[in-house]
Amino acid sequence: MSESKYRDWILDxxxxxxxxxxxxxxxxxxxxxxxxHGSEPDRTCAxxxxxxQEQTVLKVNYKGSISYRNAAKVQRRSRKKDxxxxxxxxxxxxxxxxxxxxxxxxxxxxxxVDQDEEDLEADTSMAMDTDSNADEEGADESRxxxxxxxxxxxxxxxxxxxxxxxxxxxxxSPSGTRPGPGCGPGTGLxxxxxxxxxxxxxxxxxxxxxxxTNNDWAYHSTVCPAERQHPGMQRDKAAMKPATHSxxxxxxxxxxxxxxxxxxxxxxxxxxxxxxxxxxxxGLDETRNVSDGRPQALSLPSDNCTLKNKMDVSSFTAAEDxxxxxGKGDEVSVKKEKMSHNLMQWTVADVxxxxxxxxxxxxxxxFRTQEIDGKSLLLMQRSDVxxxxxxxxxxxxxxxxRHVKVLQRTHFLEYEDL
DNA sequence: CGGTGCGCACCCT
DNA sequence: AGGGTGCGCACCG
Numbered sequence: 001m002s003e004s005k006y007r008d009w010i011l012d013x014x015x016x017x018x019x020x021x022x023x024x025x026x027x028x029x030x031x032x033x034x035x036x037h038g039s040e041p042d043r044t045c046a047x048x049x050x051x052x053q054e055q056t057v058l059k060v061n062y063k064g065s066i067s068y069r070n071a072a073k074v075q076r077r078s079r080k081k082d083x084x085x086x087x088x089x090x091x092x093x094x095x096x097x098x099x100x101x102x103x104x105x106x107x108x109x110x111x112x113v114d115q116d117e118e119d120l121e122a123d124t125s126m127a128m129d130t131d132s133n134a135d136e137e138g139a140d141e142s143r144x145x146x147x148x149x150x151x152x153x154x155x156x157x158x159x160x161x162x163x164x165x166x167x168x169x170x171x172x173s174p175s176g177t178r179p180g181p182g183c184g185p186g187t188g189l190x191x192x193x194x195x196x197x198x199x200x201x202x203x204x205x206x207x208x209x210x211x212x213t214n215n216d217w218a219y220h221s222t223v224c225p226a227e228r229q230h231p232g233m234q235r236d237k238a239a240m241k242p243a244t245h246s247x248x249x250x251x252x253x254x255x256x257x258x259x260x261x262x263x264x265x266x267x268x269x270x271x272x273x274x275x276x277x278x279x280x281x282x283g284l285d286e287t288r289n290v291s292d293g294r295p296q297a298l299s300l301p302s303d304n305c306t307l308k309n310k311m312d313v314s315s316f317t318a319a320e321d322x323x324x325x326x327g328k329g330d331e332v333s334v335k336k337e338k339m340s341h342n343l344m345q346w347t348v349a350d351v352x353x354x355x356x357x358x359x360x361x362x363x364x365x366x367f368r369t370q371e372i373d374g375k376s377l378l379l380m381q382r383s384d385v386x387x388x389x390x391x392x393x394x395x396x397x398x399x400x401x402r403h404v405k406v407l408q409r410t411h412f413l414e415y416e417d418l
Numbered sequence: 419c420g421g422t423g424c425g426c427a428c429c430c431t
Numbered sequence: 432a433g434g435g436t437g438c439g440c441a442c443c444g
Contacts, residue, residue, distance in 0.1 A: 020422060023437055035421085062436070063428095074435095 006047035014070045024068045054394035343411045346374030363391045
């Protein structure tokens with residue numbers, strides 16, 4: 001309910017900002033929604049993130065700053081004749097094109113994509129971003145926007161959740177160019193809001209004009225906060241306006257808050273990406289993992305059911321990391337092993353908590369409502385998740401592909417071993 | 419001061 | 432040429 005209400009509000013706001021020729025950025029959107037409907041910026045931001053996930057709203061990096069687009073209104077005007085309008089196939093191909101080749105001028109150009117599930121393709125976008133930036137990377141960074149007039153170029157965000165390493169070497173840089181002043185340490189999410197503040201000065205100074213022109217590429221919604229946290233890069237600039245940060249930050253702290261509770265300051269450039277971008281980030285990578293049968297690490301209710309809700313994805317990821325690094329992840333690993341066995345023992349509350357922690361709080365309610373416990377979860381089929389819970393297709397697909405399926409697979413694999 | 423309207427420069431088909 | 436964007440500025444309450 002509220003979801004669609006928010007969707008309308010947000011889309012309306014975006015449209016209205018656009019018609020006013022004002023950049024539909026996070027700050028403006030939140031402000032306008034609050035003015036018009038009294039919604040808290042935090043909430044608006046959270047809803048916006050959801051819409052982005054569903055691709056109802058597209059988050060793009062245009063001319064160096066983040067903008068949001070009403071996906072329904074962004075039609076790919078490029079292809080002259082093939083107007084793929086509605087068919088799913090069409091939509092899909094549009095998305096593909098968008099993420100691969102052009103994404104024409106600035107924004108993505110997806111057709112009216114309402115549902116999602118296209119995330120899968122999202123990652124492909126990375127490929128191109130890589131090259132487009134490649135050159136500007138170095139130069140760009142060094143000369144730091146002093147002269148080059150900012151050219152327009154857009155990056156649609158698709159989840160590229162930049163891995164720390166990768167972030168440095170390639171893609172992220174452009175967008176990271178202008179690190180949100182706000183994204184300081186541990187902050188997160190939405191640098192978009194800060195962008196504004198720090199934008200002009202540092203913004204992208206495209207080194208080689210033509211190269212940049214405007215390729216757009218996508219990067220996922222939460223656009224890796226990490227990308228703005230590259231150690232050396234613009235971080236300093238961000239540091240320059242700490243004050244702004246706190247001021248502007250208000251909106252969108254939803255997830256951060258949660259996260260911060262457990263890992264907050266600990267968030268390092270390396271971990272942050274995962275931590276801050278739970279499901280979206282999970283999106284691509286997880287998707288891949290899933291595809292090769294590797295279970296992703298996400299929060300799993302602890303066996304004794306002491307699920308701390310707050311201990312969500314981030315902490316798990318963190319734990320996961322330490323685990324991988326041979327750190328003090330013993331406990332965790334033990335838990336992990338147990339957990340799949342215990343999946344059979346998950347209570348309805350455990351299941352709900354799991355999905356809530358995984359970034360699907362609203363859908364978690366549906367699981368609870370339908371009284372899905374561990375056993376039921378193991379029995380769930382794709383259609384059950386997509387249609388049996390009365391949740392929206394987008395999240396449902398993600399939930400099924402990234403969680404239900406994975407949990408089931410993990411469970412059964414381990415079961416086999418025994 | 420915040421919300422609007424819009425001219426104009428850019429950029430992409 | 433046609434169309435999308437959004438900066439920058441003026442105007443309004």
